[in-house]
Every structure is written in C-alpha cells, then in structure tokens.
Amino acid sequence: MKKYILNAYLFFAAIVLFGCKKAIDENIRPFNDKSDKELLATLDGLALATNGNYALLVTQSAGDTQYAMNWFNLSELKGNNLLSVTQAFPQTRNDSYIFNNSPSQGPTAPFWRMSYRLVFGANKIIDAVQDGQGAAYDQLKGENYFLRALAYFNMVRVYGRPYYENNASGLAVPLSLSSMVDKDYAPTRNTVKEVYTQVVADLEKAAALMTQPRTGNPNNYASKEAAWALLSRVYVYMGGTPSAPQNDYNTKAIEYADKVISAGKYTLLQGTAYSTSFAIDSKTNKEYIFAFRHDDANGNKINEFLIARDVFGNPYQGEYAASPDYMAILNQNPSDLRKNFITVETDKRITLADKSRNSVNKFNYQQIAPPGGFDFNAHTRSGTPYLRIAEMYLNKAEALAKMGNNGDALIALNIVRTRATAPAWTTVSLATANMTVFQAVLNERRLELAWEGHSSYDNFRNGLAMIRNYTDYSTNTPLTIQANDKRIIYPLPPGEILLNNNLEQNPL
16 A cells, blocks of 8 residues: 555645646636645645545546446445346456456456545645634535545445444454555554444534535535435444344434435425436536536546447447346336336347346436447436435435334335325335335335445345346346355455555455
C-alpha cells in the first residue's frame, strides 16, 4: 500500500489541478497554477478539490475503470435480480456472477484503488479545514466526511463479512484517517466493527457540519439529509438477523429514516412521474437524496451491462437482463408501475427458441453513443442512484419488523408498495400468501431497489441464502449460496498485498 498511497496523492493533485472534464458541476473551472497547500488555503480551492473528489465516483482515472461501474459489478452480480445472457468478460463481470472470486478478478483492484483515492482526497480536505472557520468551510468539510464514510461503508461490505458475524474479530479494510503518511506507511486491516464505528462517527460529524447545502443540483452533493439517510442504511445493516435482532441499532435506523422523511425535501413520485423517474436528469429527480452525476465526458457505464446488443450492434454489451425470478415477483401484480423499468427486447445471443429478454432501463437516460457500429461506449447521462427516499420507508419497515412491530412496519411498507399501484399488504393477505411481514419487506426492497447496489447484501446481512431459481448462460442448474459461504465477500487485490505485506488475504 506504500507506493499506492503516494500515487493517491499524486492523483489527488492531478484531479484538482488539471480538472475533471467538468464532471459533477457544469461550473467547475480547472486551473493549474497553484500547489496543494495554496489550493486548500482558500474556500474556492477547497470547493474545487471537493468537486474533484465527487468526480472520482464517475471518472475513469489512472488506468482504472469507473468507480460507479465497478460498484455496480461488485454489489449486484452476486444477487438474483440478473440473468446471464452471454459471457463477455469472464475475469471481470462474470467472475462475480458465478462466485468464482479469482484473486485476479478485474473489478476488485480498481475498486480498491479508486476507493482509497477517494479516502485520501477526503482526508486532505478534512485535515485542511478547522472546525468553526465558517458555515461554508464546515459544509465542505462535512461533505468530505460523508464521502469518506461512503467509501468505507462500500468497502466493508465488499471485503468484510456481514456485521452480525463476529464483527469484533472479522477483518475488513485498513482505516486511514489522516493525510499525513509517509512512504513506509503499511497499515493492517481493521475489523468490521471498527470500520462500522468509524463510518457512523464520520456520518454524525458530517450531518453536524453540513448546514449550508449546495444549490443548483443538490442531490449530486452530500447534505445533512444524505448523511442521515446513509446512517439509516448503516444501522439497518447493524440491526442483526430476524432470529437475532439488535434492536438498539434497529431503533437508530428508524430514527434516521424518520429524520429524512420529516425533512420534507424529497418526494415519493406518483403515477407517470414515478414510472418515468429514471428517464430524467438525476439533478431534477425529487426521489434522489444522493446520486452520482454523469455527464458526456463521464457517461454512466452501467448501461453496458444491461443494454441489448441489437441497440448498438456490440456483442460485448448487455450480458445481463432482469432475472426470471425477479420478473415472477414483479408480474404478480399486473398494474405494478415498476414494469416500466423493464423493456422487452430481442437478443439473438439467447440460445433458446424464445430470444426475448427483459432489459433493465433504469440507466438508459439519453444514450451518448450513436446507434450502429461496434462501440464500447454505450454510455448514458443517467445518474447512479445511491440513496433514495423510498429506501428510507423500507429501512424503517425492516427495522420495525425485526422489532416485532408488524403493524407500523406494514404502514411504512405499504407507502412504497401502493405508490407503485401494487395492492397493500394486510395481515390477512400475508397469511394467504404464507409470508411474514419481514419477508414482504425484503420482497419489496427487491422490487423497488433492484439494480441499485442492494441485491445480495439484503440476503447475506440477514443470514439468508441467495437463491437463483433459474438457469442461465453460465450454469445449467439453479444456484444457492449460503450466507456463511466464504465466497460472499471478495478477495483483496493481490497487487495491494504485494505492496503491503501487512494485509491479510480473505479465504479463497
């Protein structure tokens, strides 16, 4: 890690001094005539450097692929909402999907490096700003606390076991909380509990500091409400399993979800506004609490996973469609507005007589690459949703269900369910379906938050198996992965272990 950290600083300097191709904010203007020290001494410089940190979420940098795309790969492809149609990139995307976990797997190394670039970029600004310099300074410092928390929370889920499982001894990732390190810096891995504790502390600090929210496109920047929303999610992950709930944490998950809901800044869209809500610019989406913003220079590459080949004539795109298992749940209610997030298309690569596929269009807003030709750049201007108001109701419902408060859990659950024009669950209809309230909540999370980074985690963090009741291009038999399987987390990148022999590898 020694050499890498020095490279992280060099990258930080490069991105703030030479610009980010106007990512995140159309008004960013790069300049290259000031040192880091000079840059971070002014409010304008701190704002520019902070924008550079946001840009790390969507740019392709130093030979590493985009953070947003790698995050989608690592979080979604171990779940059961996607169906493999073909195998285009066996050492990158497919490796996750089949739980192969080869140490040389493509996405893990760039995800690790981009994550620590974000951490060290945030550390530079956190260290540069003294609390109490003024509301504008505090806001920027708070935003960087949020970004550091986001980076560590995503990493602890990728490389560390679920919280309920030996969190005090299980290893996660190194916590690096200062910009002052030297070439001999070689940290060990912190425990899962230590990383979660730091994430909570960072988010609480962020919420306290952020009193002057950005204007223009606020849901592409961190805010007090975004910190509360992520705290709600973190506490849901800490809330134990249905058979062994940790109700102190579940109470906190409800508290922070209610803070976001009662803030009144976000809206559960209704009717056509909801069914077309992913087909608008992320900065105008009233459901988004925080989203990664993409522009023409840094398009959303998640679409490469999901777009049918026939659109651009590219056999290396669109390897995945919505799974039959997901569609079976969705089709239980013919009027469900979430059917609008699926486009039925023909894909000649499918080996069956029926070559129709259920393509996911959540990331298909304003394609950047022109139709026709062999084009790897089938990117779009879609935002990458990270926190949405719907999740707050579902976090609340899950925590209440674990606490045994099924009545209030159903109220929160049905707010999300009925706005999609699915029928409300009642104790009678649940009994008829042979479902518990908790199971209904997990099903609703699956329907509502599909392909947004929750897929496998909602099962594994609750001690539940991930079950694919279908076959696909990659396997001839259905697949079941238990929550205690060593393959539910990823190996650390071998290159990082070579750089830092204090890093212990996950079981392979």
